Amino acid sequence: MNGPTFPPGFLWGAATSAYQIEGAPLADGAGPSIWHRFSHNQGRVANQDTGDLACDHYRRLDEDLDLMARLGLQAYRFSIAWGRVLPTGLGQVNPKGLAFYQRLVDGLLARGIQPMVTLYHWDLPAALQDRGGWLNADSPAWFADYSALLFRALGDRVALWVTLNEPWVVTVLGHLTADHAPGHRDLFEAPRVAHHLLLAHAESVAAFRAVGCGQIGIAVNLEPQHPASPSPADRDAAARRDAFINRWFLDPLYLGAYPPELQLIFGAAWPEITGEDLRRIQAPGDFIGVNYYSRGLVRADPAAQPLGAARITPTGVTLTTMDWEVYPAGLTEILLWLKDRYGNPPLYITENGAAFDDPPPVNGEVQDPDRVAYLSSHLGAARAAIEQGVDLRGYFVWSLLDNFEWAQGYAKRFGLYHMDPSTQTRTPKASAHVYSEAIRSNGAKLVPSP
Numbered sequence: 001m002n003g004p005t006f007p008p009g010f011l012w013g014a015a016t017s018a019y020q021i022e023g024a025p026l027a028d029g030a031g032p033s034i035w036h037r038f039s040h041n042q043g044r045v046a047n048q049d050t051g052d053l054a055c056d057h058y059r060r061l062d063e064d065l066d067l068m069a070r071l072g073l074q075a076y077r078f079s080i081a082w083g084r085v086l087p088t089g090l091g092q093v094n095p096k097g098l099a100f101y102q103r104l105v106d107g108l109l110a111r112g113i114q115p116m117v118t119l120y121h122w123d124l125p126a127a128l129q130d131r132g133g134w135l136n137a138d139s140p141a142w143f144a145d146y147s148a149l150l151f152r153a154l155g156d157r158v159a160l161w162v163t164l165n166e167p168w169v170v171t172v173l174g175h176l177t178a179d180h181a182p183g184h185r186d187l188f189e190a191p192r193v194a195h196h197l198l199l200a201h202a203e204s205v206a207a208f209r210a211v212g213c214g215q216i217g218i219a220v221n222l223e224p225q226h227p228a229s230p231s232p233a234d235r236d237a238a239a240r241r242d243a244f245i246n247r248w249f250l251d252p253l254y255l256g257a258y259p260p261e262l263q264l265i266f267g268a269a270w271p272e273i274t275g276e277d278l279r280r281i282q283a284p285g286d287f288i289g290v291n292y293y294s295r296g297l298v299r300a301d302p303a304a305q306p307l308g309a310a311r312i313t314p315t316g317v318t319l320t321t322m323d324w325e326v327y328p329a330g331l332t333e334i335l336l337w338l339k340d341r342y343g344n345p346p347l348y349i350t351e352n353g354a355a356f357d358d359p360p361p362v363n364g365e366v367q368d369p370d371r372v373a374y375l376s377s378h379l380g381a382a383r384a385a386i387e388q389g390v391d392l393r394g395y396f397v398w399s400l401l402d403n404f405e406w407a408q409g410y411a412k413r414f415g416l417y418h419m420d421p422s423t424q425t426r427t428p429k430a431s432a433h434v435y436s437e438a439i440r441s442n443g444a445k446l447v448p449s450p
Contacts, residue, residue, distance in 0.1 A: 003380075003383075003443075003444055003445075003446065004383070004443075004444065005441065005442040005443050005444045006383060006386065006442050006443040007386065008442075009393075010392075010393065010394060010395070010442060010443070011074055011075045011114065011348070011393060011394030011395070012072075012073065012074045012075065012394065012395060012438070012439040012442075013073055013074060013075030013076055013077055013114075013116065013394060013395070013396040013397070014068070014071070014073055014076060014077070014396055014397050014398075014399065014400040014416065014435075015076075015077040015078070015350060015351050015396040015397065015398050015399060015400070016057075016076075016077070016078050016079075016399055016400050016401065016403065017078070017079040017118065017121035017122070017123075017165065018078070018079045018080060018081035018084070018121060018123060019033060019035045019036075019051045019054070019081065019121070019122070019123045019404065020051065020054060020055075020399075020403040020404045020405070020406070021054050021055040021057040021400075021401060021403045021404070022051075022054055022055075022057045022058040022081065022084075023051065023052060023053045023054040023055065023056045023057065023058050023059070024052075024056075024058040024059060025051060025052060025081075027058060028094070028096035028097060028100075029087060029094040029096055029097060030081065030083055030084040030087060030094060030097050031083035031084075031086070031087030031088055031089070031094075031125050031126065031127060032083060032125075032126040033081065033082070033083050033123035033124060033125055033126055033181075034122075034123065034124045034125075034126055034129050034133070034181040034182045035051060035122065035123045035181045035406075036050075036051070036123075036126065037126055037129075037181065037182075038180070038181035038182065038183055039051055039052075039181075039404075041183070044183060044407065045406075045407050045408075045409050046407065046408050046409040046411050047409045047410070047411065048409075049404065049409030049410050049411075050404075051404045053421065053424075054403060054404045055401050055402075055403050055404075055419050055424070056424050057401075058100065060424065061100070061103060061104060061107065062107065063426075064400075064401075064426075065104075065107040065108065065111060065113075066111075067400075067417065067426060068108075068111065068113055068400070069111040069112075069113065071400075071416070071432060071435070071436050071439075072436045072439045072440055073113050073439070074112075074113065074114060074439065075113060075114040075115070075116055075160075075394065075396065076108055076113050076114070076115060076116065076400075077115075077116040077117075077118060077162070077350060077396045078104065078115070078116075078117065078118065079117070079118035079119070079120070079121035079123075079165065080101055080117060080118070080119060080150060081097070081123055082119075082120065082123060082124065082125050082146055083123065083125035083126070083127075084097035084100065084101075085097045085098050085101070085146070085149070085150070086125065086146060086149070087125070087127070088125060088127040088128075089124070089125035089127050089128035089142060089146070090127075090128070090142060090145065090146075093149065098153060101150075101153075101154065102153065102154065105117075105154055105157050105158060106157070109157060114159065114160065115154075115157070115158050115160070116158075116160040116161070116162065116348075116350075116396070117150070117154065117158050117160070117161050117162065118161075118162040118164075118165050118219065119143075119146070119147055119150060119161065119162065119163055119164070119204065120143065120163065120164050120165065120200075121165040122165065122166075122169065122170060122174075122180065122181065122406075123181075124181075124182075128142060129182055133182060133193075134170065134175075134193040134196050134197060134200075135189060135192055135193060135196070136196075137196070139196045139200060140196055140199040140200040140202070140203045141203065142200075143163075143200035143203060143204055144200070144203035144204055144206070144207050147163070147203075147204040147207050147208065148207040148210075148211075151207060151208055151211045151213075152211070155211050155213045155214065156213070158214065159213070159214035159215065160214060160215055160216075160348075161208065161214060161215070161216040161217075162216070162217060162218065162219045162289055162350065163200070163201045163204045163205065163216060163217070163218050163285070164197060164200070164201055164218055164219070165219045165289075165291075165350075166219060166220060166221045166291060167194065167197040167198070167201075167218070167220070167249050168194075168220065168221055168245060168248060168249060169221060170193065170197060171190050171191075171193045171194040171197065172190060174193070175189040175190045175193045176189070176190040179407055180406060180407060187266065187269040187306060188269040190266075190269075191262070191266050191269060191270055191271055192271050194248060194249070195271060195273060195277070197249075198249065198252055198253070198281045199277065199280060199281060201218055201253075201281075201283070201285075202280050202281050202282075202283040203280075204216070205283045205285050206283065215285075215286035215287060216285045216286055217284075217285040217286055217287035217288055217289055217346075217348070218249070218253070218284075218285060218288065218289060219288075219289030219290075219291055219350045219351070220249050220250060220288065220289065220290070220291065221245070221291045221292075221293075221351075222245070222246050222290055222291065222292055222334045222338075223245065223246070223292065223293070223294055223295050223296045223330060223334065224242075224246075224295045224296065224330045224333045224334055224337070225238040225239070225241045225242040225245065225246070225295070225296040225298050226238060226295055226296065226297055226298065227298055227299075228297050228298060228299040228312055229299070231300070233300035234298065234299055234300050236300065237298050237299060237300040237301070237307070237308060237309035237310075238296070238298040238309070239261070240261050240264075240265060240307050240308065240309050241296055241298050241307060241309045241311070243259035243260075243261035243262060243265075244261070244262070244265060244307055245296070246334075246337075247259040248262060250288070250338075250341075250342065252278060252281045252282065253281060253282060253283065253284040253285075254282075254284050254341075254342040254343070254345070255282075255342075256278055256279070256281075256282045257278060258273070258278075265306050265307055266306060267306070269306075284342075284345070286346065287345060287346040287347060287348055287393070288338060288342075288345050288346075288347050288348075289347075289348050289349075289350030289351075290334065290335065290338070290347055290348065290349050290350060290351075291349075291350055291351035291352070291398075292330065292331045292334060292349065292351070292352050292378075293320075293322075293324050293351075293352065293353070293354070294320075294324035294325050294326070294327050294330065295325060295327045295330035295333075296311045297311065297312050297313075297314050297325070298310070298311055298312070299312050313325070318370070320354045320355050320356060320374075321355045321356055321357055321411075321412055321413075322355050322408075322412060324354075326354065326373075326374055326377070328374075328377040328378045328380065328381040329381060330381075331349075331352070331378050331381040331382060331385070332381045332382075332384045332385045332388075335347060335382070335385035335390045335392060336385055336388060336390060338390070339385075339388075339389060339390045339391070344389065344390070344391050345391065346391050346393055347390065347391060347392045347393065348392070348393055348394045348395070348396065349382060349392065349394070349395045349396060350396050351396060351398040351399075352375075352378050352395065352396075352397060352398060353371075353374070353375070353397050353398035353399060353414045354370070354371055354374040354375075354414065355405070355412040355413055355414045356368060356370045356371055356413065357413075358371075358413050358418060358429065361418055361427040364427060364428075365427065365428055365429070365430065366418045366427055366428070366429040366430065367429075367430050368429045368430050368431050369430065371429065371430075371431040372430055372431050372434050375397065375431055375434065375435060375438075375446075376434070376446040379395065379438060379443060379446050380446060382395060383443060397416060397435060398414055399414045399415050399416070400415060400416060400417065401415040401416075401417045401419045401426065402414065402415035402417065402418055402419040403415065403419065415429070416428070416429055416431050416432040416435055417429065417432060434446070
């Protein structure tokens with residue numbers, strides 16, 4: 001089925017992250033991360049899986065670069081493992097670790113693929129965690145120094161940078177619910193971590209401006225929050241959850257203030273924040289990276305603290321294996337919300353994809369019609385937002401490969417390519433061919449022709 005194309009110059013890519021695909025977490029002088037520790041802590045990750053091998057990307061770099069070229073990618077978003085470059089998070093550079101990312105960037109450019117580098121995708125060096133991690137008031141300065149190192153090393157070849165990936169996940173899953181590394185459950189920690197992450201983003205942007213090359217932004221997970229019923233309680237719960245997820249990290253960057261609902265949610269745990277800090281934070285960067293997977297359907301629930309609101313799983317709809325509703329209209333909605341609330345900033349969809357129970361490969365391919373339908377419908381939703389004036393400049397599918405899906409281990413498969421953890425064989429899925437056609441046609445061909 002052919003349709004209208006995306007704007008000229010629209011950037012088509014795929015995304016991954018270091019701990020999820022690289023493997024070899026301690027190779028060639030790298031230092032351990034909080035995720036290395038977390039995954040080796042029994043009972044933290046499904047099936048006792050770890051990222052020790054992951055997709056073995058560290059050793060199979062050329063193979064994966066060739067795979068990207070065959071797919072036709074125009075851009076590739078990847079993250080740098082902080083501890084691979086700076087084993088203790090500070091001080092002495094690990095030359096072999098830095099050389100890996102230099103080879104990666106050079107390999108991309110040699111194949112005509114533009115790199116988008118994410119500086120932090122959840123894998124804080126363990127040595128920095130031992131000093132308090134993101135709770136330490138010095139953590140923004142640590143991140144600024146690390147950022148400046150990468151800007152100097154790669155800035156002549158990399159034009160697109162992301163400071164932090166989903167700081168909400170770092171804050172809430174890492175420090176409030178203990179579902180992710182470092183595995184803390186503390187109401188007082190979460191807002192302090194969030195504040196330091198925003199300061200770290202601002203310090204990184206300042207370091208980038210000193211170098212003066214390319215563009216830099218932040219990637220945030222967003223989802224429209226819809227009340228489960230018309231009741232005032234459910235509507236209020238959805239509004240609180242909207243502040244908690246969608247506005248927590250963007251309002252300070254663009255509007256210079258935290259959402260007032262957060263002080264009510266955290267109560268005595270909300271820290272005193274100075275006007276000087278808010279002025280420092282108001283450094284939004286050049287674009288927003290949007291990670292979108294589904295919407296939130298919200299019901300008031302006094303037992304679900306601290307929000308008094310619970311995200312519920314709807315019935316009678318298509319769900320991914322993450323129990324996330326397939327809801328492409330929410331992507332259009334959140335992109336329009338960003339346009340209206342923050343003055344139509346440049347946007348990239350830095351993650352969008354779905355996990356399904358894919359069948360085993362047959363004759364060198366995996367049939368994944370649910371993922372094909374998901375990608376086609378969400379690309380259509382992205383195009384609808386552009387037609388309504390959203391300044392959307394690119395789309396990065398999550399993910400290039402089935403990989404280590406954090407606390408879910410290897411059980412949840414998001415990839416365009418099936419990855420067998422036991423053999424490391426990469427097998428294209430039907431969605432890879434469909435996405436390749438979408439790239440080739442600039443979005444005109446979203447699904448296979450009959």
